[in-house]
Each structure stands twice: as structure tokens, then as C-alpha cells.
Amino acid sequence: MFTDPAIWRFFGEGLVQTLGLSVVSVIVSFVVGLAFALGRLSSRRWIRWPSTAYVEAVRALPVLLLIVYFGIKGSSFFRPIFGADFELPRFWAGVLGLSLYTSAVLAEIIRAGVLTLPRGQTEASRALGLSYPQTMRFVVLPQALRLMVPAMMGQLTTVIKDTSLVGTIGVFDLLRQGRTIYTQFFNPIEVLLIVASIYFVICFVLSQLSRRLELGRITREAKIRMTELELRDQAA
């Protein structure tokens, strides 16, 4: 049956969903995560505390719980805007669950990046008359984000692995397509090995790339901190 091109097209459709979901989730999470990272670094308590609570609470939760929750209740959040019959497409319910979790993780990565920069840089630019937002935008963030590129690429592999969970809420991603195939042909061993190999090739290449990439000089402490973040959030 694996000589039938229709089977491979079926896998292909799943792969497109998996990759699309990963890319969209990472982009959404980056924007939201950046906001929360800045929130956590803020000197105003009423911004810092809620941001900290968000990041710490969400990171302490299983991503599957968030995905399942938005799979069930995702539509109801948008009904006040789009009307009572609105059904959130499954793809976007998946994006919601994945992004909520990933944004908290990226917020932590970005914050770690900002904190590893020497304080003198911020102080110097403030002394030169730049405002706090200007300092962030022109001095701190460009450097911090560059430092964090490898860690963020590592996170991308985690997101790709996590997308395999959206099958539970009805997104036809790679794993879900595979499950449809093996319930039809009763060959879970072959199908799961193929699915695992596809994930493996993508994630292995990305993780090797992220290991090779080093876009700035990074201190030993920063590296240790990053591996710790990676362990906690990447194992997910």
C-alpha cells in the first residue's frame, strides 16, 4: 500500500498542517512572549506582577490541558464578537492552546537574554539621554534577541513535537493522518515508524542547526540558564 501515491499525499496534507500550525504558533507566541518579557522586566509593579504570574502559571501547566481546553471552549470566547453560531476552526483552536503555552516559554527565554546583557549598556544609553523604550528598542532587544536565536530555534523543535497533540481536538496533523491510515489498513507499526521518522528528520536538523548557530558572545552563566530553560520547557 505504501506504493500508492494517495497515501503519501495523505501524509503530506498532515505534514502541511503540522508545519503551518508550528510556524503560526511560533509567530503569535513570539509577539505575545515579547510583550510578557517586557512586562516582567518593567519597573511598575502592576505590570510586573501580572506578567510574572502569567508566565509562571502557564509554564507550570501541561500544554495538552491548554489544547484540550481551547478545543472545547475556544469558540465561546469569540461568540460575543462573531455571533452565537461562530465555530472556531480547529486549526485556530490548536494555535490558541499552543501559543498560550509557547508564549510563556518564549517570554522566559527573552527575559533571560535581556538579563544576561551587562547592565552598563542600559545605564550608558540612559545616561546618553535615550528614554527607556528607546533603550529597549535600539540597544537591549537587538542584542538580546540575537543571543536568543539558538534557544528560540530549539523551542521551534519543541513546538513541532507539541503539534502532535492537536489530533486530540480534531486537527488533521501528521500524526492524526497516520492514525487514520493505520485504522484503515491495520498497520500501526509501519505507519508510526514513518510518522516518527518524519518528525525526527525535521527536529533533528533544526536542533543541530540551533546548536551550531551562535550569533553573539554568550557568557557561561547565560548558557547554563538557557540549558535549564531548555530542559524544563523542551521536554514537553
Place this chain on the structure above:
Amino acid sequence: MPGAIAFEFPDLFFGGLWLTIQLSVLGLLGALVLGTAVALLRVSPVAPLRWAGAAYVEFFRNTPLVVQLFFLFLGLPLLGLRFATDTFDNIFRAAFVGMALYHGAYVAEVVRGGLLGVDRGQIEAARSLGLSYVQTLREVQLPQTFRAVIPPLGNIAIALVKNTSLASTIGVTELLFGAEIVESRTFRAEEAFLTATLLYLALTIPLGVVMNGLERRLLVVR
């Protein structure tokens, strides 16, 4: 009151929590044993053993845990391998093996980093004082490694607790699955998932606090 629903369905919430705890503890023990063994392979002087260790780590780290769980749960019985004749025991043990295999790969990387972190001069000194390879490993390298690996292992433990929720996909009625069952019976999604959330936080947040404390103490000792 948030969480009150837990007392309406105690066997699903507290029973589920108990399965989550069991799976976490057993999975962590399995991952520690397996991970340490693989780490020793990865630093061994014999090249094929090192390759085997590396292949294990890369395979399990770069494929999703759910795929591994499905394989253990559906694939192995077709090859004639079942963990238990009883269906419930079989899925629980499949989940346990999956947890140990997947997190074992992460543990292996941490332990390997710890072993390589020990100053080479110490190893050479121990060897030239007449200690065998195994003695050097046991008396010199492992005690120092132990201290270095505690904080990162804590992070893996937290990830493991969260990842036990994936066992729900193969039918283990742990905490998340319990909440899903309650939701499907009552349609009270907010209450059911908020309760599960609180129970998960009750496991992961104290674990994180303990780990931070340990980390600080171990740093002072150094």
C-alpha cells in the same frame, strides 16, 4: 468555589491525581536509571557504545512523546509484546515505559554534561594513583556529577509531571483524562479544567520552589 467539583467526582479528580503522581514517580525513577546508564555509554571509551548512546538520545529527543506512546501501546502488542495481560495494566505500563524512555534521553544528556564537567586532571590523577576505570567513575566522577546535575534534573522532573498528561491519549485515566470525562458528563468545562489546572499547579509549583531552593544551597556548597 473553584475546585468544588472535585468533591462531586472524587474518583476522577483525586483518583486521577493519584495516577498522575504514580506515573510521575515511577517514570522519574525509570528515567534516572535509564538516563544514567545511557550517559555512561556516551562517555565510554568504546566507540560503538558511544554511538549507541547517542542514537538513543537523538531518537527519543527528536520525536514526539505521543508517537512513542502510541507505538508502545499499539505497535508492540502486534509484535507479540504486551506489558500485561490486563488492559488497564497494559496501558499504564506502556505509559510508564514511554515516560522513562523519553525523559531518560534528557536525563542522559544532563548526566553526561555532569560527567564531562569533572576536571580531567582529577581523573588522570585517580587513574595514576592506581584506581581502576570503574573505581574512578564511582569514587571520583559520580559524586561530583551528582551535585552538578540536581538542578537540571529538577527541571526534567517538572517537565515529566506535566507530560504524564499525554498518557490520557492512550487511555490512562490520570488527572487530565478525569477532567475530560467530567466535562463530557456535565458540560461544566470551566470548573473541570480549572480544577485540573489547580491540581497540576499544586504538583509543579512546589516542585519548582524546592528545586530553586536546592539549587541555591548547592551553589553555596560549591
